[in-house]
Amino acid sequence: MSEQRKTPPKIEAAVRPEAGGHLVTVNGRPAKTPRGNALIVPARALADAIAAEINAMPATLMGKGLADPAAAPNFRISAGAIDVVCEADGRAEVEKELLGYAATDLVCIRADRPDELVAREDAVWGPLCSWFNERFGVGLVCARGLFAAPQPPAVAAALAAALAALDPFRLAVLSLATRSAGSIVVGFALCEGRIDADAAFAAATLEETFQEEKWGADHDAAKARQVKQLDLAQAARFLELLSEA
Numbered sequence: 001m002s003e004q005r006k007t008p009p010k011i012e013a014a015v016r017p018e019a020g021g022h023l024v025t026v027n028g029r030p031a032k033t034p035r036g037n038a039l040i041v042p043a044r045a046l047a048d049a050i051a052a053e054i055n056a057m058p059a060t061l062m063g064k065g066l067a068d069p070a071a072a073p074n075f076r077i078s079a080g081a082i083d084v085v086c087e088a089d090g091r092a093e094v095e096k097e098l099l100g101y102a103a104t105d106l107v108c109i110r111a112d113r114p115d116e117l118v119a120r121e122d123a124v125w126g127p128l129c130s131w132f133n134e135r136f137g138v139g140l141v142c143a144r145g146l147f148a149a150p151q152p153p154a155v156a157a158a159l160a161a162a163l164a165a166l167d168p169f170r171l172a173v174l175s176l177a178t179r180s181a182g183s184i185v186v187g188f189a190l191c192e193g194r195i196d197a198d199a200a201f202a203a204a205t206l207e208e209t210f211q212e213e214k215w216g217a218d219h220d221a222a223k224a225r226q227v228k229q230l231d232l233a234q235a236a237r238f239l240e241l242l243s244e245a
Contacts, residue, residue, distance in 0.1 A: 013054035015047040022047035026054065033079040037086075041078050042169060045244035049074045073234035074241065081172035094175050095163045098184055102155055104148040105140070106183040106204065112144040117210050124203050131194050132185045136162065140185070159184065173238050180204065180231035190236060197236035201229045 014025050024031040024039040024047050031039040031054065041047050053072035084090035107125035111117045129140050136158040143149035163171065170191065178187030181204035190200040202209075205225050212218070 011054070011058035013051035015044065015051050024050050024054070033083050035079075035083040037082050039075075039078065039082070042167070043242050043244055046074060046078065046169075046238070046241040049241050050078060074238055077172050077176060077234070077238050078169065080175070081168040085168035085172050085175075091168070091171070094171060095160070098163060098175060098178055098187075099156055099159055101178055101182070101184040101187075102151055102159055105185055106181065107185045108140055108142045108151075109146075109148050110142055110144045111207070117207070118144075120210060121206060124206055128185050128189055128195070128203060131189060135188070135192070135194075162188075169242055170239075173235050173242070176231055177235040180228045180235070190232065191239060197229075197233045200232045200236075201225075204228055204232070 010027075012027055013031065014028075015022050016025060017023070018038075018040050021040045021042040022044050024041070031050075033039055039050065041050065050072070053075055057071060085094055107121075107128055110121050110125070125142075129142060133139050136155075138154045138158045139152065140155060141149045141151055163174075166174065174187050174191045177190050177200065178184045181187055181190075181200055183204060186195075186200050186203050189195045189203075190197065195203070205228060208221055208225060212221070
């Protein structure tokens with residue numbers, strides 16, 4: 001006699017108000033992050049989006065807590081904010097990593113040839129650097145060639161103050177955008193609405209796109225760009241949800 005297969009339990013995610021924000025629940029109980037923290041987020045729209053992710057793919061996201069957040073960007077970023085950025089040591093590491101980008105920021109290391117690439121970088125990256133300088137009251141130093149130029153101490157000081165002022169969720173999404181773009185200038189520009197996800201992707205992949213136009217597509221490079229594009233789009237969408245009432 002064959003064993004009767006058990007019907008998997010039904011999984012239903014929902015949202016309810018909670019002190020400090022909105023709690024995502026699963027079958028009436030608090031949903032958990034990978035580190036076992038309650039999944040409480042500041043915006044109802046964001047909580048609803050996370051619940052929708054769980055309901056759309058419960059087999060992927062449910063297990064030992066919500067074990068595979070890779071397929072659910074809103075959960076993934078929120079879990080990072082709660083599990084890492086809300087912890088003092090974790091936040092310090094995130095801020096330190098982000099400050100490191102300023103020393104060798106993508107948009108501050110310009111090509112010195114060919115002229116077409118030089119002009120394209122100046123046209124795309126120049127306005128971003130000008131915006132950054134005005135926004136933070138500092139002057140970024142840009143170099144041409146293979147090596148970065150040292151940035152004045154005022155750059156690190158202004159960035160440190162700006163990072164310290166961000167709430168955990170905005171710091172988490174800035175971290176994603178900066179790592180994906182390879183540039184804290186692009187990351188801040190996206191997170192503060194100076195550019196959209198498409199413009200951020202174009203700025204982050206300018207040199208790669210130029211090389212592809214000249215020499216043809218590279219499969220591995222194309223796959224890496226797809227990941228960047230997805231991450232930046234997810235970051236932009238997360239910020240939209242975070243800003244909704």
